[in-house]
Every structure is written in C-alpha cells, then in structure tokens.
Amino acid sequence: HQTFYLADYQPPAYLIEDVTLTFRLSPRATRVLSRIHFVPNPDTSDRTFFLHGEQLTLISAKIDGHEITPTLTDTGLTAEAPDAPFTWEAEVEISPETNTALEGLYMSNGMYCTQCEAEGFRKITYYPDRPDVMAPFSVRIEGEQPILLSNGNPTASGKGWAEWHDPWPKPAYLFALVAGDLRATTGSFTTRSGRDVTLNLWVRPGDEDKTAFGLQALIDSMKWDEDVYGREYDLDLFNIVAVSDFNMGAMENKGLNIFNSSAVLASPETATDANFERIEGIIAHEYFHNWTGNRITCRDWFQLCLKEGLTVFRDQQFTSDMRSASVKRISDVLMLRARQFREDAGPLAHPVRPEQFQEINNFYTATIYEKGAEVIGMLKRLVGDRDYYRALDVYFQRHDGHACTIEDWLQVFEDTTGRDLSQFKRWYSQAGTPLLHVEDSFEDGTYTLTFRQETRPTPGQPDKAPLVIPIAVGLLSPDGTEVVPTTLCEMSAATQSFTFDGLTEKPIPSILREFSAPVILTRQASNAERAFLLAHDTDPFNKWEAGRALAKDVLIHMITDGNAPDSAYLDALKAMVSDESLDPAFRALAIALPSQDDIAQTLHASGVVPDPMAIHNASKTLRQATAEHLADILPDLYAANQVHEAYQPNADQSGKRALAGAALSLIARLDGGKQAQAQYDAADNMTQQLSALSALLLADAGTDALAAFEAQWKDDRLVMDKWFSLQVMMAKPDDVADVVTRLTARPDFDMRNPNRFRAVIGALGGHLAGFHHPSGKGYELMADWLIKLDALNPQTTARMSSAFDTWKRFDEDRQQMIRAQLERIMARETLSRDTSEMVGRILA
Numbered sequence: 001h002q003t004f005y006l007a008d009y010q011p012p013a014y015l016i017e018d019v020t021l022t023f024r025l026s027p028r029a030t031r032v033l034s035r036i037h038f039v040p041n042p043d044t045s046d047r048t049f050f051l052h053g054e055q056l057t058l059i060s061a062k063i064d065g066h067e068i069t070p071t072l073t074d075t076g077l078t079a080e081a082p083d084a085p086f087t088w089e090a091e092v093e094i095s096p097e098t099n100t101a102l103e104g105l106y107m108s109n110g111m112y113c114t115q116c117e118a119e120g121f122r123k124i125t126y127y128p129d130r131p132d133v134m135a136p137f138s139v140r141i142e143g144e145q146p147i148l149l150s151n152g153n154p155t156a157s158g159k160g161w162a163e164w165h166d167p168w169p170k171p172a173y174l175f176a177l178v179a180g181d182l183r184a185t186t187g188s189f190t191t192r193s194g195r196d197v198t199l200n201l202w203v204r205p206g207d208e209d210k211t212a213f214g215l216q217a218l219i220d221s222m223k224w225d226e227d228v229y230g231r232e233y234d235l236d237l238f239n240i241v242a243v244s245d246f247n248m249g250a251m252e253n254k255g256l257n258i259f260n261s262s263a264v265l266a267s268p269e270t271a272t273d274a275n276f277e278r279i280e281g282i283i284a285h286e287y288f289h290n291w292t293g294n295r296i297t298c299r300d301w302f303q304l305c306l307k308e309g310l311t312v313f314r315d316q317q318f319t320s321d322m323r324s325a326s327v328k329r330i331s332d333v334l335m336l337r338a339r340q341f342r343e344d345a346g347p348l349a350h351p352v353r354p355e356q357f358q359e360i361n362n363f364y365t366a367t368i369y370e371k372g373a374e375v376i377g378m379l380k381r382l383v384g385d386r387d388y389y390r391a392l393d394v395y396f397q398r399h400d401g402h403a404c405t406i407e408d409w410l411q412v413f414e415d416t417t418g419r420d421l422s423q424f425k426r427w428y429s430q431a432g433t434p435l436l437h438v439e440d441s442f443e444d445g446t447y448t449l450t451f452r453q454e455t456r457p458t459p460g461q462p463d464k465a466p467l468v469i470p471i472a473v474g475l476l477s478p479d480g481t482e483v484v485p486t487t488l489c490e491m492s493a494a495t496q497s498f499t500f501d502g503l504t505e506k507p508i509p510s511i512l513r514e515f516s517a518p519v520i521l522t523r524q525a526s527n528a529e530r531a532f533l534l535a536h537d538t539d540p541f542n543k544w545e546a547g548r549a550l551a552k553d554v555l556i557h558m559i560t561d562g563n564a565p566d567s568a569y570l571d572a573l574k575a576m577v578s579d580e581s582l583d584p585a586f587r588a589l590a591i592a593l594p595s596q597d598d599i600a601q602t603l604h605a606s607g608v609v610p611d612p613m614a615i616h617n618a619s620k621t622l623r624q625a626t627a628e629h630l631a632d633i634l635p636d637l638y639a640a641n642q643v644h645e646a647y648q649p650n651a652d653q654s655g656k657r658a659l660a661g662a663a664l665s666l667i668a669r670l671d672g673g674k675q676a677q678a679q680y681d682a683a684d685n686m687t688q689q690l691s692a693l694s695a696l697l698l699a700d701a702g703t704d705a706l707a708a709f710e711a712q713w714k715d716d717r718l719v720m721d722k723w724f725s726l727q728v729m730m731a732k733p734d735d736v737a738d739v740v741t742r743l744t745a746r747p748d749f750d751m752r753n754p755n756r757f758r759a760v761i762g763a764l765g766g767h768l769a770g771f772h773h774p775s776g777k778g779y780e781l782m783a784d785w786l787i788k789l790d791a792l793n794p795q796t797t798a799r800m801s802s803a804f805d806t807w808k809r810f811d812e813d814r815q816q817m818i819r820a821q822l823e824r825i826m827a828r829e830t831l832s833r834d835t836s837e838m839v840g841r842i843l844a
C-alpha cells in the first residue's frame with residue numbers, strides 16, 4: 001500500500017468554482033451526475049488533471065460538452081484538460097445497498113446516508129477529494145423517500161425530488177445526503193445578529209421521544225459559541241439526522257450533521273446520565289466544527305488536529321461551563337491517560353501532526369483529538385485568557401474560507417502576542433509523553449523545585465528535544481494553609497529550577513495543578529504527603545490526583561509484595577467519601593479504583609511485567625476490603641444521595657446518582673445483591689436500572705434481572721447494546737471467551753452494526769484479565785472477529801485492532817500467542833489497507 005507524506009504536499013492543479021450534483025437514488029444502481037466548473041490554480045503551473053474515484057462505474061464523461069475517454073485507475077482518473085476554465089460533466093453508478101464499509105453513500109435500515117470524511121466522497125463521484133479544494137454545492141436528489149436532505153438551504157422540491165444549495169464553499173468531505181422516512185423534532189434559534197434558524201432533529205418513526213435533549217444541547221451550544229467565541233451560525237437551517245449504522249460518533253457536514261443514534265438519542269428511560277453528558281458534548285463538538293473545521297478547514301489531512309484538537313478543546317470548555325469544571329477536567333484526564341498515554345507509550349505512537357500515513361482514517365486517534373486539545377490548553381495557559389481570545393478573533397478573521405495549516409495557526413498567536421512559538425511547536429511534531437522528574441529543597445526561607453524532562457524514543461523518533469511545559473504549582477504549609485497560590489512555571493530547558501522565597505518552613509508542593517500539561521509526573525511522594533494533599537489541596541484536580549496516587553500505590557504493593565489492603569488508604573477514602581462539603585460527582589470519581597489497564601501500564605513503566613490475573617484479583621480484594629471498611633457508612637451514603645425530584649440529566653442529579661451507584665456496588669459485595677435488586681425493581685430511569693444490574697452481576701445475582709432487562713428492551717437496539725456489553729465487562733476472567741461466544745451466536749448480534757460489534761468485541765478487548773487470559777482464547781476470538789469484520793468494514797476493524805497495541809508489556813508466552821494472532825491477520829490475502837497498516841505498525 002502507498003504511503004503519503006506531509007513533505008510531499010503540492011497545491012491542486014485546478015480549483016473549483018461550483019459543483020452541481022444530481023442523485024437518482026436506487027439501492028444497487030444509484031446514478032450520480034456531476035457538473036463541475038474547474039479553473040486553473042494560479043498558484044501552480046502544474047496542469048495534471050486528476051480526479052479521485054474508487055468503486056465507481058463510469059457511464060460517461062465530458063469536458064466542455066465533448067465526450068472524452070479518461071484513463072481509469074484503481075484510485076481515480078486522468079484526462080487531458082485545458083489550461084483555462086472548463087466544465088466537467090460525468091455520470092457514474094454506485095451501489096449503496098452493498099456498501100457495508102459505511103463510507104461514501106450507503107444504506108442503514110432502508111435509509112440512504114453518507115459519510116465522506118476523510119476520503120469517502122471519491123466513492124460517490126470523480127472529484128478532487130482533498131480538503132484544500134473548496135466549492136459551493138448545488139444538489140438535486142431524486143428518490144421515493146419522503147425526506148430528501150443535503151447541505152445548506154432547500155431551494156425547491158416536488159414529489160420525488162428536492163433541491164439544495166450550500167452557498168459556503170466547502171471541501172467534499174463535508175458533503176452529505178440523507179433520504180428516508182424520517183420525522184423531525186423542530187426548534188429554533190435566533191442568532192445575536194437576528195438570523196432566525198430552524199433546527200431539525202430527524203429520527204426514524206418511533207424515536208421522537210428521544211430528541212428533546214439533543215435539540216436543547218444544540219441550542220445551548222449555539223448560544224455558548226456566540227457568548228464565548230463570538231461565533232454565529234451562518235445558514236437558515238440546521239439539520240441533525242440520527243443513523244443506526246455509523247462508524248464513529250457523529251459528523252459535522254455543513255448544515256447537515258449526521259449522528260450515530262447512540263450519540264444523539266436519549267430519554268431518561270433509555271439513556272444513562274453518562275450517555276446524556278456524552279450526547280451534549282458531541283452535539284456541541286459537531287456544532288463548533290462549523291467554525292473550527294468548516295469555515296476554516298485543513299489544507300491536507302496531516303493538519304487534522306487543526307480542526308480536531310481545537311474543536312475538542314472547545315467542547316471541553318463548553319461542558320466545563322455547563323456542568324462542573326473540576327469534574328470535567330478529572331474525567332478528561334482519565335480518558336487522556338487511558339487512551340492517549342497508552343497510545344503514546346506503544347507501537348502506535350505518532351505526533352499530534354503525523355508526517356505519514358497509508359490510511360488517514362487510522363489517524364482519528366486520541367493523540368490527534370485529545371492530545372491535540374491539550375496542546376491548545378497549554379497555549380492558552382501560556383499566553384493567558386485575554387490573548388488567547390484575541391488570537392482566536394484574528395484566526396477567524398484572517399483565515400475564514402481558507403484551508404489552513406498548523407503554521408498558519410501558530411503564526412496568528414505569534415503575531416498577536418509577540419511570542420516566539422518555535423520551541424512550543426515541537427508539541428506538534430514530537431510523539432511520546434514526557435516524563436517530568438522533580439526534586440525539591442528548602443534553605444533560608446527559599447523553596448526550590450528542580451524539574452527534569454525526558455521523552456523516551458517512539459517509533460521513528462529515537463531522539464527527543466526539550467518541550468515548553470507549563471507547570472502550575474501551588475504550595476501548602478504543613479498546617480494545611482496555602483502559602484503560595486497557583487503559579488505558572490514555564491519550563492523550556494531539559495532541566496530547570498524555580499524558586500519561591502519568603503517562606504518560614506518547608507512547604508508541601510502541589511505540582512501540575514489542573515493537569516496543566518500532558519506529562520507523567522514521576523515524583524514518588526510519601527503516602528503521608530498524598531493523604532495530606534487529599535485532605536488539604538485547594539486544587540480539585542490535585543486533590544483527586546492525590547487520592548488516585550494513593551490507591552494506585554496500594555494496589556501495586558498488593559500485586560508486587562503481596563501486601564494486604566492498606567488501612568491508611570481506606571481511612572483516607574472513608575473520610576473523603578463522608579465529607580459532605582465535597583461535590584458528590586467528585587466523591588464518586590475519587591471512590592473509583594484506577595482501571596486495571598492503568599495498573600498494567602504503570603507496572604510496565606516501572607519495569608515489572610504485569611500479570612493481568614494478579615491485577616484483577618488485587619482490584620477485587622481491594623474493593624471487597626473497601627466495602628467492609630466503609631460498611632457502616634454505606635447505607636447512609638446511599639440514602640443521602642437518592643434523588644427525589646423528577647429525573648433530570650443535569651450535573652447535580654447525575655453526581656448524586658453516580659455516588660449512590662458507587663455505594664450500591666460496594667453494598668452488593670456485602671448483602672449478596674439485596675439492595676441492588678430493590679433498586680432494579682424500583683428503577684424508572686436507565687442510570688439506576690443499569691447500575692443496579694451491574695451491581696447484581698457483581699454479586700453473582702443477576703440472572704433474573706438480565707432476563708427481565710432483555711424482555712423489557714429487546715426491541716430497542718441502543719439499550720440492548722448496553723445489555724450485550726455489560727455481560728462481557730462483568731464476566732469472570734475464565735468466562736469471558738464463553739460469554740462472547742454465546743452472545744455472538746445470537747441472531748441479534750448483527751456484526752454489520754458497529755455499535756453492536758463494539759458492544760461485544762470492544763468489551764472483550766477492554767476486559768484486561770479476560771482478553772489476556774492465559775489460555776490465549778481472548779486473543780484468538782478477537783482475531784477471528786477482526787478477520788470477519790475486515791471483509792465488510794475495514795474502518796471499524798482497524799480501529800478495534802488497537803486492542804493488541806499493549807502486547808509488548810506482557811510475558812513471553814502471551815507475546816508469542818499475540819504475535820501468532822497478529823500474523824494470522826496479516827497473512828489474509830484480502831486484508832484491507834486500514835487493517836494492514838494498523839496491524840503492521842503494531843507488529844513492527
């Protein structure tokens with residue numbers, strides 16, 4: 001397979017003035033007619049006329065009205081074209097019904113829909129399918145479906161046809177078309193300059209009761225982007241469509257966002273608090289793309305973080321404003337560590353701006369998204385809020401309507417703040433998570449912190465240079481008062497000291513407050529110091545972090561030294577959990593144990609080969625000990641956090657339910673599931689129904705509830721996904737393979753539906769001790785299913801193959817078994833480019 005390089009970028013030979021497309025829909029023989037006005041690009045003398053095109057049947061092609069015979073290849077066509085403006089007309093045939101890859105135009109339950117990012121438009125018609133070619137689109141759809149949608153504004157319609165016009169020049173990856181039997185929930189929003197915008201959320205008949213929350217989230221996002229970034233919406237219509245079969249969460253097509261139904265549909269009965277929060281965040285994310293992505297897009301796909309990092313950062317800010325900022329920061333860091341640090345530490349490590357790829361879909365990663373957002377957060381911290389928003393205004397003004405690069409982005413910050421960002425820019429090109437080592441000393445009232453940064457080699461990058469690291473520090477005196485409030489230490493050298501004077505005694509440092517940079521702090525504080533910070537730190541993130549470090553340390557010593565659960569930790573946890581002054585959501589986060597994968601990652605980093613079974617057992621023992629140690633406070637904790645008002649998925653109520661749910665799962669270890677069964681029987685919302693079901697499974701008392709749940713929800717695909725995945729997640733390590741085998745044999749295990757596939761096979765990869773079972777059955781099952789799915793849906797297969805990316809952490813036997821499975825996948829003759837690139841990188 002061909003490798004593409006950032007360094008090879010060439011501007012397009014031709015630009016496009018406008019595009020007109022006509023779709024004659026038919027499941028296996030859709031005709032797509034295109035009429036495109038090309039003009040020579042004045043910025044280049046290259047006049048090669050190449051159009052991307054894959055899996056298309058060309059019916060006819062014309063230049064300026066004359067039939068031509070282009071040269072066709074697997075990836076597109078070339079033809080002789082004038083060195084002057086000309087009109088291209090083509091007709092192609094495609095087969096949406098047999099398109100199981102869910103990229104290009106495909107069908108989901110009888111409904112037509114599209115997914116073009118990154119390079120799916122070339123499966124619709126011949127076109128320069130690259131983001132730096134932007135054009136206004138006019139679209140005519142002919143089909144018998146009652147609802148026919150495309151980007152922009154509707155211009156005309158009749159029985160069996162509809163026409164749309166999108167005035168905003170856009171790259172082809174933002175094109176969308178939907179045709180089906182759909183029902184809208186409608187709302188409206190008036191922009192601050194007075195534009196009345198109609199908002200529609202389109203769903204299949206029967207799902208209308210799950211749209212209210214998504215619509216409100218859209219309205220909140222529109223308002224927030226005006227208030228915080230001064231960004232207004234720019235069309236009279238905003239459509240969102242829910243689709244059951246979708247490879248990811250959602251897609252920001254101009255004026256016509258398409259969503260995985262799991263990322264938009266929600267009612268209290270069918271969605272959990274976590275689902276609601278995720279939906280709110282994704283709606284915001286896709287909406288925010290209208291400015292960061294659509295109005296200003298990427299020059300090429302190597303610049304993906306330009307839109308994704310910034311848009312993730314913006315949706316994180318939005319959620320912080322809508323809910324609790326500290327809880328949001330903790331959850332984001334948990335995610336970053338679980339996914340991005342893992343990626344950065346293994347064979348799939350790549351820079352925030354990668355320099356090469358075979359299949360760009362493989363680079364929609366935690367590094368581009370989440371680390372990309374962290375880089376923006378650091379920039380904001382370094383320049384300060386005022387300059388950050390000033391720079392953003394300049395960015396929107398200077399680059400509106402353009403396809404840009406990271407250089408353009410940083411230039412804006414250099415111009416507005418006068419800062420030299422050349423060293424900061426390394427965050428975009430250097431892969432790997434920096435380790436931050438700290439030493440401290442105290443003399444004559446002066447406290448000195450000395451930091452040393454170190455980034456280990458990653459694939460293709462043996463040598464690393466020092467980065468600019470903003471380190472937020474606060475100092476506490478031993479009596480618990482804060483003597484130095486949060487101060488930013490700007491580190492840029494490999495080793496650097498910062499001093500604080502005028503102190504009367506040696507302070508206790510609170511380092512990397514708010515997790516001010518995506519680094520690993522290696523400092524091994526004593527458990528006494530951690531307990532002190534857990535009790536006294538004024539920074540909520542570091543307060544939580546101290547408890548987390550304590551829990552990790554306890555678990556690790558249980559695993560490596562056979563220690564018993566540490567009672568000092570249990571006492572500290574008990575004090576924290578009963579502290580009514582703390583937000584319930586915060587306490588729920590603090591009660592949770594570090595994930596088993598996190599423990600494996602930490603053990604590996606300290607040179608210990610992790611034993612998944614030992615990690616599983618230690619976690620279980622510690623949970624049991626926690627339940628026993630907290631036994632006397634659990635009933636009150638559970639009772640005090642019941643919500644008596646009508647269900648609302650807001651931060652306040654969901655925090656209480658999270659804490660009560662955490663208490664319930666501990667109670668279930670003591671009462672055999674009695675309380676959980678009572679909650680299950682009384683539950684009138686999915687959050688409580690599911691937390692009860694999971695507590696019952698924990699207590700080995702879930703058989704009846706599982707059957708009841710299935711009987712109640714068998715016709716609701718999204719709810720049944722939860723039922724599928726929970727059984728895998730909660731299975732005992734020895735049973736995981738059997739549970740997966742049983743579930744995948746059911747007629748309702750439809751592997752073509754990515755949500756269902758992820759519910760079962762994704763949960764297998766997420767079950768540390770089950771996936772890494774010494775029998776090797778977990779590996780074999782995963783490989784079997786990846787091979788099966790690759791023939792249908794390469795994108796989802798490639799994404800799920802990352803379950804294997806930690807294989808070098810484990811012992812020889814496991815490594816051999818995994819290698820055998822990876823090689824078995826690689827040996828498939830028809831393996832997709834997507835999966836072959838991923839498995840190849842994992843094996844390398």
Ligand code: B3K
Binds near residue numbers: 252
């Ligand atoms: N931009 C899309 C992701 C497209 C993924 C293509 N494989 C959704 C988002 O980030 O908002």
Ligand code: ZN
Binds near residue numbers: 285289307
């Ligand atoms: Zn995005």
